[in-house]
Amino acid sequence: MLIKLTGGTVYDPARGVDGEVRDLYVRDGRIVDSPNDTAIDKEYNLYGKVVMAGAIDMHTHIGGGKVTIARTLLPEDHRRDPFQRTDLLRSGCGHAAPSTLTTGYRYAEMGYTAGFEPAMLPTNARQAHMEMGDVPMIDKGGYVMLGSDDFLLRMMAQRKDQQAINDYVAWTIKSAQAIGVKVVNPGGISAFKFNQRSLDLDEKHPHYGTSPRAILKCLATAVKALGVPHPLHVHGCNLGVPGNMETTLKTIEAMEGLSVHLTHIQFHSYGTEGDHKFSSGAAQIAEAVNANKNITVDVGQILFGQTVTASGDNMRQHANHNHAHPNKWVCMDIECDAGCGVVPFRYRDRNFVNALQWAIGLETFLLIDDPWRVFLTTDHPNGAPFTTYPHLIRLLMDKTFRNDQLTRINPEAAAMSSLGSIEREYSLYEIATMTRAAAAKLIGLTDSGHLGASARADITVYTEQEDKEAMFAKPDYVFKDGDLVVRNGEVVKVVWGTTHVVRPEHDDGIEKSLRDYFDRYLTMKLENFTMSDGEITEDGRGSLSVHPCSTGGEA
Amino acid sequence: MTGYHANSNRECNRDMTNKSKAVVWENVPSPFCGIGTDDLSIEVDGTALKVLQNGCSVNSAGFEEPVTDTDPRVGGETVTLEEAVAKAADILRETNLPLVGGLATDVNGMRAALALADRIGAVVDNMNSTAAMRNLLALQSGGWVNTTLAEVKNRADLLLMVGGDVESLFPRFFERCVWNQDAMFVDDTTKRDVVFLGRAPAGDAATAPDGRAAEVLACSNADLPEVVAVLRALIHKKVIRANEVGGVPLASLQILAKKLKHARYGVVSWVAGSLDFAHAELMVQTLCEMIKDLNETTRCSGLPLGGREGDQTANSVCGWITGYPVRTSYASGHPEYDPHVNAAERLLTNGEADALLWVSAFNVERTPPATDVPTIVLGRSGMVFEKEPDVFVPVGTPGIDHSGHAYRMDNVVALRLHKLRDSGLPSSAEVLSAIEHAVM
Numbered sequence: 001m002l003i004k005l006t007g008g009t010v011y012d013p014a015r016g017v018d019g020e021v022r023d024l025y026v027r028d029g030r031i032v033d034s035p036n037d038t039a040i041d042k043e044y045n046l047y048g049k050v051v052m053a054g055a056i057d058m059h060t061h062i063g064g065g066k067v068t069i070a071r072t073l074l075p076e077d078h079r080r081d082p083f084q085r086t087d088l089l090r091s092g093c094g095h096a097a098p099s100t101l102t103t104g105y106r107y108a109e110m111g112y113t114a115g116f117e118p119a120m121l122p123t124n125a126r127q128a129h130m131e132m133g134d135v136p137m138i139d140k141g142g143y144v145m146l147g148s149d150d151f152l153l154r155m156m157a158q159r160k161d162q163q164a165i166n167d168y169v170a171w172t173i174k175s176a177q178a179i180g181v182k183v184v185n186p187g188g189i190s191a192f193k194f195n196q197r198s199l200d201l202d203e204k205h206p207h208y209g210t211s212p213r214a215i216l217k218c219l220a221t222a223v224k225a226l227g228v229p230h231p232l233h234v235h236g237c238n239l240g241v242p243g244n245m246e247t248t249l250k251t252i253e254a255m256e257g258l259s260v261h262l263t264h265i266q267f268h269s270y271g272t273e274g275d276h277k278f279s280s281g282a283a284q285i286a287e288a289v290n291a292n293k294n295i296t297v298d299v300g301q302i303l304f305g306q307t308v309t310a311s312g313d314n315m316r317q318h319a320n321h322n323h324a325h326p327n328k329w330v331c332m333d334i335e336c337d338a339g340c341g342v343v344p345f346r347y348r349d350r351n352f353v354n355a356l357q358w359a360i361g362l363e364t365f366l367l368i369d370d371p372w373r374v375f376l377t378t379d380h381p382n383g384a385p386f387t388t389y390p391h392l393i394r395l396l397m398d399k400t401f402r403n404d405q406l407t408r409i410n411p412e413a414a415a416m417s418s419l420g421s422i423e424r425e426y427s428l429y430e431i432a433t434m435t436r437a438a439a440a441k442l443i444g445l446t447d448s449g450h451l452g453a454s455a456r457a458d459i460t461v462y463t464e465q466e467d468k469e470a471m472f473a474k475p476d477y478v479f480k481d482g483d484l485v486v487r488n489g490e491v492v493k494v495v496w497g498t499t500h501v502v503r504p505e506h507d508d509g510i511e512k513s514l515r516d517y518f519d520r521y522l523t524m525k526l527e528n529f530t531m532s533d534g535e536i537t538e539d540g541r542g543s544l545s546v547h548p549c550s551t552g553g554e555a
Numbered sequence: 556m557t558g559y560h561a562n563s564n565r566e567c568n569r570d571m572t573n574k575s576k577a578v579v580w581e582n583v584p585s586p587f588c589g590i591g592t593d594d595l596s597i598e599v600d601g602t603a604l605k606v607l608q609n610g611c612s613v614n615s616a617g618f619e620e621p622v623t624d625t626d627p628r629v630g631g632e633t634v635t636l637e638e639a640v641a642k643a644a645d646i647l648r649e650t651n652l653p654l655v656g657g658l659a660t661d662v663n664g665m666r667a668a669l670a671l672a673d674r675i676g677a678v679v680d681n682m683n684s685t686a687a688m689r690n691l692l693a694l695q696s697g698g699w700v701n702t703t704l705a706e707v708k709n710r711a712d713l714l715l716m717v718g719g720d721v722e723s724l725f726p727r728f729f730e731r732c733v734w735n736q737d738a739m740f741v742d743d744t745t746k747r748d749v750v751f752l753g754r755a756p757a758g759d760a761a762t763a764p765d766g767r768a769a770e771v772l773a774c775s776n777a778d779l780p781e782v783v784a785v786l787r788a789l790i791h792k793k794v795i796r797a798n799e800v801g802g803v804p805l806a807s808l809q810i811l812a813k814k815l816k817h818a819r820y821g822v823v824s825w826v827a828g829s830l831d832f833a834h835a836e837l838m839v840q841t842l843c844e845m846i847k848d849l850n851e852t853t854r855c856s857g858l859p860l861g862g863r864e865g866d867q868t869a870n871s872v873c874g875w876i877t878g879y880p881v882r883t884s885y886a887s888g889h890p891e892y893d894p895h896v897n898a899a900e901r902l903l904t905n906g907e908a909d910a911l912l913w914v915s916a917f918n919v920e921r922t923p924p925a926t927d928v929p930t931i932v933l934g935r936s937g938m939v940f941e942k943e944p945d946v947f948v949p950v951g952t953p954g955i956d957h958s959g960h961a962y963r964m965d966n967v968v969a970l971r972l973h974k975l976r977d978s979g980l981p982s983s984a985e986v987l988s989a990i991e992h993a994v995m
């Protein structure tokens with residue numbers, strides 16, 4: 001089957017294509033070069049339409065225990081957004097923490113074709129993959145969480161050499177079927193189990209004596225040494241704490257050029273100026289990001305309304321439980337591995353702090369020069385549900401709209417923000433960069449996020465409109481692996497994406513010490529802990545796509 | 556022959572089909588006990604299973620239940636699987652409000668049950684919901700601070716067991732998670748402080764290895780709400796004008812309150828299934844709020860014990876696929892959760908449900924409730940019925956007859972279950988999917 005997409009205006013930053021009229025050809029789920037001799041089976045006339053690769057959400061909480069805790073916690077939120085069964089689609093529910101099926105449909109309806117769960121606990125990886133296995137339409141993958149697990153902290157306290165730590169990190173990536181590594185409040189989730197309530201970058205863990213700085217360097221070094229394409233994904237210390245921009249700046253400095261991705265940076269960009277001792281640190285953070293090419297960030301934009309925050313950072317979630325709305329919340333300590341905290345939250349535009357958080361996120365987007373190093377996220381659902389992305393894109397692309405919104409927020413916050421003076425408007429090319437090309441590059445997906453020959457035929461077609469929110473909310477067409485899956489913003493075919501993983505090489509010797517540790521301290525046998533491929537593929541829907549590591553990794 | 560090879564990315568070689576001689580499988584995970592025991596050594600001889608090592612009253616009985624019937628029946632007559640599926644579809648097609656109950660199965664079984672329920676507009680409920688709702692309602696009202704088994708094993712210095720007969724329901728809990736020899740953060744596990752509030756332990760599993768018996772503050776279950784409320788008040792240093800509450804001396808509760816406040820990592824555990832009094836969810840909520848209060852100054856976590864017969868699995872899968880726990884109805888074309896209206900028992904006794912599809916793949920004792928509505932049973936081989944159901948399909952047990960996944964009580968760890976024998980019994984997922992396709 002050969003499909004021709006004729007005459008669309010193509011934005012493909014991976015290949016430097018900025019709004020050029022081009023034909024695209026699709027065969028067997030992949031983009032192919034112009035096949036001169038072959039008959040076209042199906043042609044789509046895309047003259048006047050905007051064509052991009054399918055969008056990639058590089059940080060979205062769509063699978064795993066804490067998401068289902070969030071779902072279970074908030075029946076009242078689901079009741080406001082039922083998703084009715086159709087002849088084609090299963091029923092479910094939406095809003096803050098949507099059901100898995102609805103998640104997949106709604107991502108596809110916005111032109112997204114991949115989403116990555118950023119907080120996959122090793123002990124809960126099965127659940128994360130099973131949930132993502134029930135998310136249709138999009139590709140997925142997970143970053144496995146390390147940094148508060150007792151095995152690593154013991155190794156560090158015992159001053160085990162970096163090579164042994166690399167082996168452990170590689171083993172964990174493989175056993176959890178992950179594509180990257182994330183660290184959340186380095187050491188802090190563990191410290192909270194010892195009743196420590198905060199842990200700054202250079203503070204020592206109460207039991208192990210390690211500092212977050214040392215954990216960050218150790219894990220970032222391991223990820224690099226293993227050749228894992230996605231740099232260490234960092235949820236830093238002191239999330240949400242006024243003045244935490246100092247910690248963030250020190251964290252950037254501490255990396256000494258090592259590549260790291262700083263996630264939901266908005267929550268880590270707070271100063272202490274003004275009457276409320278709460279101010280924007282976006283300018284300083286953006287300056288540091290601009291100056292340090294080893295740093296990438298996603299924003300974690302907040303948008304006003306009800307949502308639910310779900311995080312591995314139970315230390316900080318516990319500290320914020322007084323803000324729970326509605327007033328109920330969950331914290332868990334988990335298996336000498338990690339933890340989680342779920343706190344429902346309502347961001348209010350009239351609230352000074354929330355309004356300033358909104359402005360800080362937007363300032364961050366607009367003050368970081370390079371769209372290859374800043375990513376569009378709301379840290380779904382922590383800042384807002386992912387369904388707000390079209391609105392967020394409009395805020396970035398439309399200065400008049402943005403300034404109009406600025407007049408509606410808490411006036412003190414508006415006055416303290418530089419947002420109104422920022423002229424920048426994102427272009428379609430820049431949006432395509434941050435949501436496609438750069439996201440694929442950051443994760444190490446060589447065949448997604450672009451429209452070159454041999455790429456997956458994940459393609460989104462929009463009608464250009466003045467109202468960018470309307471434009472990005474409802475693509476004309478979405479193709480997933482060459483199948484037309486969405487037409488006029490509605491799902492017309494249900495498909496099941498693949499699961500992206502990496503498999504760095506390691507010395508099997510690590511299993512000996514792991515086996516001993518599991519037998520002595522954990523509640524599972526080592527061989528019952530590791531996930532097999534069959535667990536993802538045996539239902540006939542799921543599949544695995546293994547991406548190469550740059551040095552030594554198994555292809 | 557020993558049947559496992561550790562291998563991180565390839566399926567362990569555990570699909571055993573060699574019927575000619577007995578095979579022993581090591582480190583077999585159990586879907587029966589709720590605490591995720593995975594160190595069983597099991598001999599398989601044909602379809603007969605024998606737990607050789609680390610068995611207990613729950614797991615050994617669960618694994619060793621013999622295969623008897625393997626043929627489906629319609630109206631008591633042996634039929635083919637296709638005929639049974641067709642009859643089940645005929646029954647379900649004619650209904651206004653079918654009930655998919657029991658739901659003691661694995662993750663795939665639950666997925667298939669929800670797909671079918673979505674298609675036919677059914678209500679889904681689990682056989683242990685009355686117990687599970689005591690926790691879920693508390694969660695949905697206030698939330699909680701909870702922990703998991705490995706944290707208990709390595710951290711707990713004080714364990715408060717409220718109201719439950721832990722020992723007979725979870726025979727290996729103390730051995731595996733309390734009296735474990737090695738713990739990372741407890742110097743001497745034999746010194747752990749164990750206190751029972753309410754029911755006294757049935758045996759001596761809670762007795763420390765050095766012979767120290769657990770402390771018991773005995774009261775009846777019916778008095779627990781009051782006793783727990785007073786305990787919470789004492790933690791807040793409220794003045795209580797009484798010498799005893801529910802038969803428990805106030806002085807003992809004062810000491811317990813002090814212990815909880817001074818524990819480095821206290822764990823408060825309860826078995827929802829044992830709290831058989833009206834509105835036990837309110838007592839669970841008081842416990843959860845008490846635990847939250849304690850976390851303002853020290854660490855303390857809840858540990859709800861449960862998860863037997865797939866109830867945790869049912870609620871987890873239902874949670875991610877519908878957004879709600881069980882007691883969810885698809886009748887109006889989208890999931891609607893109501894923990895009271897959608898209770899299976901109520902729907903049957905009120906005559907609202909007009910057909911029952913009962914899934915019970917773990918325990919032959921868990922047969923459907925008595926009802927006059929047409930009944931389809933997907934049950935473990937060996938079930939004996941007081942009243943023959945309209946359709947009976949013997950199905951395999953996850954972790955014995957087919958591979959699968961089951962949740963442990965702490966809702967974090969999903970066990971990978973393995974196929975141990977070749978009984979020819981279909982999985983509940985296969986039969987449910989076949990019914991879904993036949994019903995169209």
Ligand SMILES: [Zn+2]
Nearest residue numbers: 059118264379
């Ligand atoms: Zn996140």
